Amino acid sequence: MGTVTSDEVNFLVYRYLQESGFQHAAFTFANEAMVSKSNINGANVPAGALVSFLQKGLQYLEVETHVREDGAVEECGESFALCIPHVCKARDRKDALSHAAPADTLMDEDMDESVRVVSEAEVSILRGHTSEVFIAAWNPTTSQLASGSRDSTARIWNIPSGPCGPVAAGVAAESSTILRHSTEDKDSKDVTTLDWNPDGSLLATGSYDGQARVWTNTGELKTTLARHKGPVFSLKWNKMGDMLLSGSFDRTAIIWSAVEGRPKQEFQFHSAPTLDVDWRDNTSFASCSTDRRIFVCKLGMTDPLKCFEGHQDEVNAVKWDPAGNLLASCSDDFTTKIWSVQEDHCIYDLTEHKKEIYTIKWSPTGPETANPNLPPLLASASFDATIKLWEMQRGVCVHSLSKHVEPVYSIAFSPNGLFLASGSFDHCLHIWSVKDGSLIKTYRGGGGIFEVCWNPAGNKVGACFSNNTVAVVDFRVQQEHAREDSISGILTLCTRTSATKIMQGDYAVSKILVVCASDGPILVVRV
Secondary structure (H helix, E strand, C coil), rough: CCCCHHHHHHHHHHHHHHHHHCCHHHHHHHHHHHHHHHHCHHCCCCCHHHHHHHHHHHHHHHHHEECCCCCCCCCCCCCCCCCCCCCCCCCCCCHHHHHCCCCCHHHHHHCCCEEEECHHHHHEEEECCCCEEEEECCCCCCCCCCEECCCEEEEEEECCCCCCCCCCHHHHHHHHHEEECCCCHHHHHCEEEEEEEECEEEEEEECCCCEEEEEECCCEEEEEECCCCCEEEEEEEEECCCCCEEECCCCCEEEEEEECEEEEEEECCCCEEEEEEECCCCEEEEEEECCCEEEEECCCCCCCEEEECCCCEEEEEEEECCCCEEEEECCCCEEEEEECCCCCCCCCCEEECCCCCEEEEEEECCCCCCCCCCCCCEEEECCCCCCCECCCCCCCCEEEEEECCCCCEEEEEECCCEEEEECCCEEEEEEEEECCCCCCEECCCCEEEEEEEEECCCCCCEEEECCEEEEEEECCCCHHHCHHHHHHHHHHHHHHCEEEEEEEEEECEEEEEEEEEEEEEEEEEEE
């Protein structure tokens, strides 16, 4: 019997990527799989070999499924596909139950009746990109939403105030600005990362061509930062907004002067691609890599301040807590680790995930945040389809969020720290209560979700999808959680604040309670 080696499989995948036009993916895969070191002569491998082998294997499986013990083949009118469970009409229906249920069925069966399911009519679906949308971020001071795509463009959408829906989507699409990263070779200019500066006047984008670009919020290209020799995977402004930090496939991290558009210092400590970077303060940062190491570096210093080792596989992300005291990292080794620059080893090793952990986020709570009275939390999202919330006093998991059925690629806390949005390749955008871990709202889009993000007001969530779209979903706490007890609470507040007028009127099928107080605030609660 013939054998199949890993070198052969890797070469076939590499050739498939090349033949399909995925040149950057082919380059990355060939590098990591060391295809060039195999003894395979490409001239002996026909074009389309991988697809041909898969088709023949599928034909064999189809025959194997329908052949009877006497050798005859049963007739079956149902299609037989590579990635879709086959329900055979020619056999007992019990056979079909042995296949895994589709993601839609799993979600519907496991969904609590109290969960608010958002319809497509309630969502602003932004169309314009011609390929997958990888990244999105809200302007910190305006209603602009930026998105970056494999189509070599970023877009700035002006999201109108008020409810989301087709009308709002049309307004946003008409006023959108296209930031073109290429006019010819689109294959090497995927927009992989983007970040707004603190005052929202500038947008930085990173691309697969190794360049970072800085644009005004009206779409004018201000400067191009060209020094990396490989794709830019991570790009961040510091809090002062005077410097940019980039991490690249070329193993380096670079601090740039935003004013001059020139590198201030290049850091060459990693021995493999740099996957993520994150500022600790205005001059120091952390970086992580596929080399399993984490470096803490400072502008002006030639040696790292710290090198953290302990992960057993590549480190996908690093994030400092809001105070800059603790550093979180996540890895393909199924763990999240918490580090302190005062210690040589991790202070917490969080090991409850069952598969690779793709991303982590700190809550905007605790010391040095806008929500200092709430405890700091860390969220981790994994390919095991779960999100876990960790408290840092003991390093324990306080909630495991498990309504997704496919890998979770993105998570984001609301600005007030009370809610968490998550996006998965099961097409679902979920919004959870941080307090009790309950799922309170969900929207199913038309593709896998790469990124989710909250607007500064905390009343809209953006998500970017593999079907080339960006979606904006309303989220208003009043609409989701106000109850009769809200009325008594507001009336008590009115007594304390010498309310002078209370008006109550119908609004759709619910009520609006308006409280005007003599000492200033006007409160509106939907009940």
